[in-house]
Amino acid sequence: MAELSRRGLLRAAALLPAAGAVGSTVGCGGNAGIVSLRPTVRVAVTWSAGELQAFRSVLNGLGPREYSVEMMPFGDDISTALGTRATGRPDVVLLPRPGLVADRLDALEPLPPTVAERWRYARIWDDLLFHRGPGNAGGRQPYGVPFKIAHKSAVWYxxxxxxxxxxxxxxxxxxxxxxxxxxxxxxxxxxxxxxxxxxxxxxxxxxxxxxxxxxxxxxxxxxxxxxxxxxxxxxxxxxxxxxxxxxxxxxxxxxxxxxxxxxxxxxxxxxxxxxxxxxxxxxxxxxxxxxxxxxxxxxxxxxxxxxxxxxxxxxxxxxxxxxxVGGDVAVLAKPSNRHARDLVTRLATPTAPLPWINPDGGRGADSRSTSHGGGFIAAHLDTPMTEYSRRLRPLAERLARPAxxxxxxxxxxxxxxxxxxxxxxxxxxxxxxxxxxxxxxxxxxxxxxxxxxxxxxxxxxxxxxxxxxxxx
Amino acid sequence: MADTHGLLLEVAPREMTGPPVPGAPRRRTNRYLLGLPAAVLLGLLLAPTLWTVWLALRTDDGVGLGNFVAVVTDPEAVRAGANSLTWVVMAICLLGLGLGIALLSRRVERLWGVLLYVMVLPFGISLLVSGAAFRMIFDPTPEHGIASAAAERLTGSSPVWLGTGSIRFVLVSAFAWTWLGYVVSLFRAGLDAIPVDVIRTARAEGLSRLSRLRHLELPILRPVTAIVVLTLIVAAARLFDLILIVTPGSSQDEVDVVALRWWHMVTSSPDPGRPAALAVLLSVFVVGVALVGMRGMRRPWAIPEYPADGEAAKHRYSGRLERSASWIVGFVVAVMWAFPLLVLAATAWHEPAQAGAGGWWRFEGLGAESFVEAANVGLWRSLFGTAVIAVLATALVLTAAVPAAYLLAWGGLPRWLGRSLVVLFVMLAVLPVQMYAGPLGDVVDTLGLGGSRIPLIFVHAAAGLPFAMLVLRPAFASAPPDLAAAVVLGRTGQRAAFGSVWRRRRYRPALVAVAVLEFVLVWNDFIVGFLISGPGSSPLTLLLWGEARQFAASAGTVAASAVVASLVPAVVLLTTWKRVIRGLTGGALR
Structure with missing residues (x-):
């Protein structure tokens, strides 16, 4: 109960300055606040350059949303996105180090049941992502959803x-x-x-x-x-x-x-x-x-x-x-809002990463983006293998097999x-x-x-x- | 009439007339309201600074110096401190070089017109951008690093420029490239301010050039030197973003500096005490330097008027041979200074795959695709955001600083208060961001404003205010004697006096200087945005930094963003530079 009321207080505090600034041209939450009153979900990623653009095409392919998404490229300092004194806190973090999830449970919120119910990932993720909440309350719940899996035993020649x-x-x-x-x-x-x-x-x-x-x-x-x-x-x-x-x-x-x-x-x-x-x-x-x-x-x-x-x-x-194996998991920063939860749910569908896996595959991607695709293996087991390139498919199949x-x-x-x-x-x-x-x-x-x-x-x-x- | 230390003494040759002088000005309480906006902004710096000091002093067993001891005995922090000190020494060497070029520049008057702008341009560009340019020049791959390619062509093999050892050379070059133009033009302005007849007299007395330099020019330059030393040492001690962008991970330990070590400490350990202690140590050093430097700002003797442009310059200094040698030096410097800009522009105008893998000096793959790609990663949005932040922060600084500076100059504050305020402003003007970033970031976070632009605008304004006060106060204070006398005698109201000061063109350079420098600094800022608002607030420099993580592969995008990011501050600075210099030297020195 104390937790709830404290959160409510913080939210009220957050609204105060925003209310004062409505008249001016500057709203909070970055760009979206200036041009419209659409809420913004802020996503911290480690990617830059081509990968960032590929992820942008993934976001564009997620269907109509009632919020806009702002990407925050953290580079190598992604672990600070969840830091106790992290400034500019994002709503969703795509964590390239799933091992961090266990250390940062206090800063994370469990995933919405919609994700947990349709859990279709390799078993090796379970130990990393399923945890009891702080204070060991309740059963084990997933604190992150695998988005991208990386095959780190590849030799290119x-x-x-x-x-x-x-x-x-x-x-x-x-x-x-x-x-x-x-x-x-x-x-x-x-x-x-x-x-x-x-x-x-x-x-x-x-x-x-x-x-x-x-x-x-x-x-x-x-x-x-x-x-x-x-x-x-x-x-x-x-x-x-x-x-x-x-x-x-x-x-x-x-x-x-x-x-x-x-x-x-x-x-x-x-x-x-x-x-x-x-x-x-x-x-x-x-x-x-x-x-x-x-x-x-x-x-x-x-x-x-x-x-x-x-x-x-x-x-x-x-x-x-x-x-x-490596991978990126999407986690919800605490406290989460329903838009952030919605975004994570959408990222957890097997077809979400298709624009990255294969930018030319019938999703109407513009031709300019052809150089920004490939090099992605989905963590979701239902993502169709046929979408991968000839070179990645064997790697993807190896990762999809039981551990x-x-x-x-x-x-x-x-x-x-x-x-x-x-x-x-x-x-x-x-x-x-x-x-x-x-x-x-x-x-x-x-x-x-x-x-x-x-x-x-x-x-x-x-x-x-x-x-x-x-x-x- | 004499003007010593701001005190006006005037012999009254006639009977004073006019209304009786009231014992004390009216509205004594009201006028302090003029300082209110400035006081509120300064509170934004002072409160978190004090909090950081408290964090540094708090240890397991009460209050003590435990954190300081831990920092001083931490080998990594010690190495970072030693590196920072080396930077300070390097900055002082740079000063000598700048003075030399300024002395030479008087012999190449016509070239100087161009040289000035070429050299000042990097000063208007973010250190992040200059770091990117130098990393491109010294890229280890000979296919797209011109330095490696040239070395390979000449000697058959190339040093690994970004590797241990030579990385310091690259960093120092980038730092010098950014700051030298500023140093040279301030020295040059100082030299130009020396009345021609003083030099003529000295020459007629038969003083050698060296002794003229020692006994005449250097003492007169002392105030300028103080300002330059101050800015440069503070810049060297606070160095952060340049190292972050130029140095590959494997060499980063070697060139670690205090500001960076602080950042590593903050991110790697939950204990706030040690980084706070390190920030306090850094601040004590920087503030100490600033306070010593401030004493040097007093003029050795009064110089009556700032001469009009070029008046002193008409004087011929040397013979033909010397002039041609100076021409060559000037020309070489101009080419060297334009080169990194050429690298950036040429890289930006290659399509991304060519820019990332081929050389910018090749003709294949030219095109504007890199700009398109930069736009795709959010360049325009960042540009817009940066513009909003820079304009509003500048406006905020001016609105707060002008009435406060007026209060300080004309408000008749008690002398001790005025003096301590100036000392306070000097201290705050050089205070490292690390001193207030942590607590401010926490507050911003708690308010749910993380990543928003509002806190950034306020923090920038607060950080810029002390410097604005230091420039504006003397500019307002140095009103013509008759006006000053009229106010003292009560013949003119203070508001009217301020109005009169405001209307006179003479006081505008200081305002222009404050506005331009604040705008450019905020536009180019990386560290405040990075620490207060996190990488999410999307100012240009943060976008640039994100792209630069995969340096070679995104060279095209990085260069295109850098070019676009630099255009606005470069144009603003170049079109106003002469007035900025006048505002800085004419105002801050009197």
Whole structure:
């Protein structure tokens, strides 16, 4: 009851200044307040550029609404959209880190029953999104609806380069290493790496770790502290990764230049400038490739192979290819209004993302937007597979299958702040700088150091938390 | 008659006539009402500032310095502090460079007419835009980064400009590009104000050029120097958006500064104490610099009149050889300064795929599609929103500042009050946003105004008010002696005196300066919009920042938005710059 009346008070307070400003040209809620009195739902997204436009076409395809939608591009700082002191609070947040939902229950409102009743998503979402409310009141309810799912174990490659040397996509790590060595001998650079975007490095590492030590991956993803960062499995995965990155000529432009490349730059290295043959980036790379590839017919994609290790670090079997998954979930900021709830309900329909998946598919999209589509896999299980492009369809089908033994959520999203800029991003960037450009003999020491530093970040975090609990 | 420190002494050679002088002006209480709007606005800064101080002092066990100790011993905060200090030192070096160019510029009078505008243009452009331009120039990919392409062509390989080490060079270049024009034109205005006969006398006395500089020009320039030092050091200490847009994630730790560290602290930890302590430390430094700088603003001796444009300039300073050398320097500077603008414009006029993947210097793929794409991500809406915010904030500042400045100049306030108010204004004028952003943001949020433009307008107006007061007060106060005497003697009413001040053209430059600078600063603002209203309030700079997250791929959109965003402030600043300079130096220095 106290909660209700407090909310009512806040709403009344919100109306006061607005009432005063009605006469003037400025209303609240941004643009809509100026030209009309239509209510506005504000949606925070992490996307920019082409993805933002694609999402705009999704919103345009949602049918007639009695409110307007304003997009707020938060970029990498999307987690602040729900911050306790977040300013300019959005109504709906498309959270690229579903792991945050559990931490921010106090700032979120459960989804309307209309969504929960027609829940058709893969099982792996359940743990992330279903929670009891604050104070463990009531049953478990969904606090977010999956909108987009990302296949983070995709390797994009140049089919013409592979064909020219008679190379087949690798089925195991050792085959991949051989392919790399062969390409280097032939004077071609095998890999492009987006070291400027820390997540591109963590994705790579997570794939190796998941495929070489699934149990360790699961223990790291569990919420219990301390996590086994310095375990032999983590260090082995780092060493495998280091030996993949370290040979002279393995990375386009060298390690130092990789450090400032963003993921689009890395894609351009492969598909525009032809300076590398492969790049490990998720399915959403397709949107960029569609726009920038010099020759779209040379674009191929294979999935991350099973990791059997190399000569120094053999990985005991059985081996299976990893599938690392990410995604964006739509959550309702508290307190929500009926327009925001309506928007989330509409986004939760299987056909909602079609304009993004396939902008040319009979929805009357204008021809100009053709370059702003693709690179989207819907989380909803009923979204028709026939809409995907030839390249994405196998990836989408793999994700729609019941969660397999090797399908896991993005680790960097499960380990709190250790998985972000100051943690894994930073550590792996330094690791790359350490071992890159011929530092193969430094790999072992660098791997130990990186593992220790990850542990260090977490230790500091625990310290902070203990200090914080001393406050309350 | 003498005018020392605002006190007028006049020998009365004749009997004073006129109505008896009342002992005290009437309506003593009423006149304080003139300061009311300004006081309300300043409350918007003061209340959250005090709250931040309280947050910084509050610890687990009562009130203490625990948060400060934690900040000072935090290695990351210390590194950020050291970097910020380096920036301050760099800003002082920039000052020397600016003075040098200003001295040289007197020898290339005809070129100066162009050079002035080319150099000042970046000052009217958001730091975010200049950051974007420099990131394009130094892009690591030789296909679209001209610096990498040139280095590769010349030496076979290119340094990674945006990587560790050289990133500092890129940042400093962008900062210098933005600020140097301002420094040079203020110094130049100061030099022009030196009466020609003073220089002639000095030359006739046989003083060497160096000693003339030491004993004549530098002391006379002291007030200008103080203003420039003040602005530049404050800008360097508050640096935020430039680093955010230029630096790729992997190099960001290396160039971390205090303002950014504060932001990282706020977003990564729920404890408000430490960021508050850091904000207080930053503020103490900046305010300290400002208070020291203010003492320098007093003139060493009175200069009777501001000379008309170019009067001093007609004087010839040097021989032919020196003049041609100066021409070359001037020309090089002009080209260097125009270059980033060329990069932006050329990138904007390529279609997005070409702008993102090819070079702006190539001819294929020309077209206006990037502008279309920028419009698709909400450029026009942002443009409109920014215009509304900038115009209303400027109007609000003027409505509040003009009566308050009048009160301060002519209201007959007690001397101690006037002086402490000026000190207060100096402190508030340089106060970092971090000092009040947090609590203000919370209040805005609680009122349900997050993302709205109303709080932005008020916060901008409040933040701009102290500076407006500092410029307007002396401009109003420096009325002609006869008018001042008439008021003192009670012959003219205060309102009539103000009316007379208002009607005279001489006082307009200060008003123009305030209006133009406020408009341009608000238009180009990133940090206030970002911190108070969040990325959702859609001013132009926030749109730009959102697009720049995927830098290379959206180069076309970024450049097109940057060009459109820069047009209005650039035109406003360039068309009024001479009057702005006159308003700044003529008003604030007297």
């Amino acid at each position: 140049r089919t013409d380069v592979f064909a020219a040397y008679g190379i087949e996509p690798p089925r195991s790590w050792s085959e991949w290493r051989e392919i790399n060595a062969r390409l280097i001998r032939l004077g071609r650079t095998p890999l492009a790496l987006a070291g400027g975007d820390g997540w591109a490095l963590t994705d790579f590492f997570e794939n190796v770790l998941l495929a070489s030590a699934r149990d360790t991956y699961d223990r790291l993803a569990a919420p219990s502290l301390p996590r086994p960062w310095t375990s032999p499995a983590v260090r082995r995965a780092l060493r495998l990764l280091g030996r993949m990155w370290s040979p002279q000529g393995a990375l386009a432009g060298g390690a130092r230049r990789c450090m400032v490349l963003q993921f689009q730059d890395a894609l351009l290295e492969v598909f525009r400038y032809g300076r590398a043959a492969m790049v490990v980036v998720p399915d959403f790379a397709e949107l960029v490739i569609n726009r920038f590839a010099a020759d779209p017919s040379t674009v191929g994609v294979f999935t991350f192979p099973a990791v059997d290790g190399d000569d120094e670090d053999p990985v005991p079997g059985p081996h299976a290819p990893p599938v690392v 397999g033994r090797m399908l896991r959520f993005d680790l960097s999203d499960r380990v709190g702040p250790v998985g972000s800029t100051q943690g894994m991003f930073r550590v792996l960037q330094d690791f790359l700088e350490n071992v890159g450009d011929g530092g193969t003999d430094r790999v072992s020491a660098a791997a130990d150091d990186a593992a220790r530093r990850l542990r260090g970040v977490e230790d500091r975090l625990i310290e902070d938390r203990d200090r914080g609990s001393g406050h309350g």
